[in-house]
Amino acid sequence: MSKFSNMFHSISTKLMLLVTVIILITGALVGTTSYYIARSQLLEAGERDLKSIVDGSLASLELLNENVELGIFSLEEAQEQARLVLGGPVNEEGNYDYLSSQFSYKQDGYLLAYDQDYVLQIHPSRVGQEPPNEHTRNNRAMMVAAGQASGIEDQYVIYADLQEDGSYRDKTAYMQHFEPWDWTIGMVVFQDEFYEDLNTLSTFILLSTFVLVILSTLVFYFLTRSKIKLLKNVADVSNNIAEGKIYQTNLKESSDEIGQLATAFNKMSVELKTLVTNVQKTSTHLLDSATDLSAISEETSASSQEVGEAIAEIATGTQEQANDLEDINSRVDLLTKAITAMASQNEKMSTLTTKTATLSTEGSEIIERLQTSNAESLTASQQVSNEIKDLSDKVKEITKVMDTIENIAEETNLLALNASIEAARAGEHGKGFSVVAEEIRKLAEQSKGATHQVQSVVSAIVNETASTVKTVEGTMKTAEELSTDVISTRSKFGQLSLSVEDIVSSLNLVKQEIDTITDHNKEMSAAIESASSVSEETAASVEEITSSIDEQVRVMGNVAESAEQLTHLNQELSNLIEKYDVMS
Missing domain, CATH: 1.10.287 (Helix Hairpins)
Structure with missing residues (x-):
């Protein structure tokens, strides 16, 4: 326990702990900053992807609408064709397989469209569905309003989507209004899909920080071992001086601060040795001088007394x-x-x-x-x-x-x-x-x-x-x-x-x-x-x-x-x- 306590109180241990803490804090700051910067950039990139997909879907709707105007398709046929092109083919379950469509985004990103009554016109599984509740109506109302907005930034909508387990999950939607059909079409994606690759980045940052801590600690240990040893030698010599053992030291000198400390300590040991030697000699001389002074003062006092007696005799003679x-x-x-x-x-x-x-x-x-x-x-x-x-x-x-x-x-x-x-x-x-x-x-x-x-x-x-x-x-x-x-x-x-x-x-x-x-x-x-x-x-x-x-x-x-x-x-x-x- 004593050995562990001494090791804990050692300056080398404290310095390594300090370096470790500094590296950890630095790594955490760098990692956190990098994470949020990357997340922000991924969000911006995802939003640009959403806009690009929606712009492409609008181009498809324009083509279909031209066919309607040319009489090739009726409006209903064109709209159904739009569902197949944009929402994907119908699968065995009667739903649109949006993953097979060219207008999907990763795993859960798909296109949807609302009419002015907030009824779904394009959706993987809920085409023709009206808002089931007030929360859903409000979300659809925000998306329709965003599609009719004039600014691009206002066409993005972030809202909380109610999940089957009763929880809410944030979604980001980019909406535009297709005026010929009076549809508001857009791409809806869960926000965490934008930066799902950040988990790998986070793991990499943690591992890099850990490796950096280990390498930095080792490098610091090998670089400071000689300096720590020099400081230990200085402490040992100081303890010897405190115990009364004074001798000329020969600590290793260098140009850094610790080396300058060794230089100053070597010089101090020489000066201290000379000082103590001179004080010892001076003490001996001082003792002799004090003894002589005491003897001289006693002799002078005796002489003064004799002079006093002589003066008294003179007074008597007078x-x-x-x-x-x-x-x-x-x-x-x-x-x-x-x-x-x-x-x-x-x-x-x-x-x-x-x-x-x-x-x-x-x-x-x-x-x-x-x-x-x-x-x-x-x-x-x-x-x-x-x-x-x-x-x-x-x-x-x-x-x-x-x-x-x-x-x-x-x-x-x-x-x-x-x-x-x-x-x-x-x-x-x-x-x-x-x-x-x-x-x-x-x-x-x-x-x-x-x-x-x-x-x-x-x-x-x-x-x-x-x-x-x-x-x-x-x-x-x-x-x-x-x-x-x-x-x-x-x-x-x-x-x-x-x-x-x-x-x-x-x-x-x-x-x-x-x-x-x-x-x-x-x-x-x-x-x-x-x-x-x-x-x-x-x-x-x-x-x-x-x-x-x-x-x-x-x-x-x-x-x-x-x-x-x-x-x-x-x-x-x-x-x-x-x-x-x-x-x-």
């Missing part, structure tokens, strides 16, 4: 720096207070120095305090020395500025002098300008004088600064020696009075330097505040960088997740590709 700056600022405040205290102490030292001569008895105690203060003074003296050197540099810069101002004043003076000369030349018109030029000259002279005064002061400051530097250096050296010479100083305390005066003058210089140090200390405080502000801005920038690093870490996490998804998709692709076995 905060510590800000704290240190605050601490330094506090220390600077303390330094300011210490400088103030040192200034005060310097005043006290000056007072004490003036009293040294009278307070020598207290020298030991003062030396002890001096030893205590000496260490502090040594450190402060070092700072003072540095500040004094900076001050010296700034004083030199001030000197350069004063020189520039002096030059400008001299140039201004010259310009004012030239302006006065030009104003004098201008007379009354330049009088007002001369006053202005004179005032400018005076201002230039005053500026020059003030510059000279400033330069004098600055020069004095430079000299005093140099002396102070030396003094400070000497003080530092003295302070260093003082630490070791305190005991010997007690024995030489008497010499201290000689040095007190020098100390007093030096203390005055120290006071000036302390004032300078105080000014520099204020500048240092401002710089520390500026550094603290920069530190705060740095801390804010570090926070922004930290936020960016966190975002980068999050993005790299997404990249790592995408890499894992890519690895998973690649695994699915590998699973799909693995079922395909690429064969040579």
Whole structure:
């Protein structure tokens, strides 16, 4: 049953059935068309035969009527003679044998004639018979009317004739009117006699169609067997591909559509084999790339975390720096207070120095305090020395500025002098300008004088600064020696009075330097505040960088997740590709 079902579903079987149906339909159409065309032509030929026979019978009646007119025959004799000529001789049964007459048509075609009362005048067996019933009367009336019609087509009559078994059978009659005798004569034939030979034609058409179907099926089978086999091979290869077996096909190629299908399938198998091979290789490379990407993203994420930690440490360091700056600022405040205290102490030292001569008895105690203060003074003296050197540099810069101002004043003076000369030349018109030029000259002279005064002061400051530097250096050296010479100083305390005066003058210089140090200390405080502000801005920038690093870490996490998804998709692709076995 399965084999029969497969055979029934085979495309070759379906195509042969289709060809058979097409041939049968074509044969039926051709046969039916031929049958009806032949029938129509036979009907027309039969009608022409009927007309020819009736025309011949009329010629015979004309001859008989001429004999009547010549007196050879009486009308009754002529009419009887017409029955014998047209209807045939009388047989043993007393009927006219129309088959022996020359005016018959096949087996059942014979001549008949009616008078105006529809009484039969010529008939094989019913001469003189009146219409037995209304149906017969109507038929005879139609035939008589047709015989008197003017057109040939109207002289043909088709009517249903009642048979002995009660059935009706169509008849065709061709009628003409013979006026001398007032007869309507015609030939009556059953219609099926016209095309009774069509049965043989129908049988021939059926047999021809059957033979044509058999021959066409065989020819179609032998012509399409190789193509059907090729299609079967294509189906087998397609099933193998569906099962994962991919190999290069070598189907027979040709120029027709199925051959082109084989060509395309051969090319497709090569391309599909190449595609699957490349996909398998690409899948392997993709897996390696996805693994590398995952590893790189993890390393980048770890590096970003380390950078984040480093930035956090920088933020901590920045905060510590800000704290240190605050601490330094506090220390600077303390330094300011210490400088103030040192200034005060310097005043006290000056007072004490003036009293040294009278307070020598207290020298030991003062030396002890001096030893205590000496260490502090040594450190402060070092700072003072540095500040004094900076001050010296700034004083030199001030000197350069004063020189520039002096030059400008001299140039201004010259310009004012030239302006006065030009104003004098201008007379009354330049009088007002001369006053202005004179005032400018005076201002230039005053500026020059003030510059000279400033330069004098600055020069004095430079000299005093140099002396102070030396003094400070000497003080530092003295302070260093003082630490070791305190005991010997007690024995030489008497010499201290000689040095007190020098100390007093030096203390005055120290006071000036302390004032300078105080000014520099204020500048240092401002710089520390500026550094603290920069530190705060740095801390804010570090926070922004930290936020960016966190975002980068999050993005790299997404990249790592995408890499894992890519690895998973690649695994699915590998699973799909693995079922395909690429064969040579």
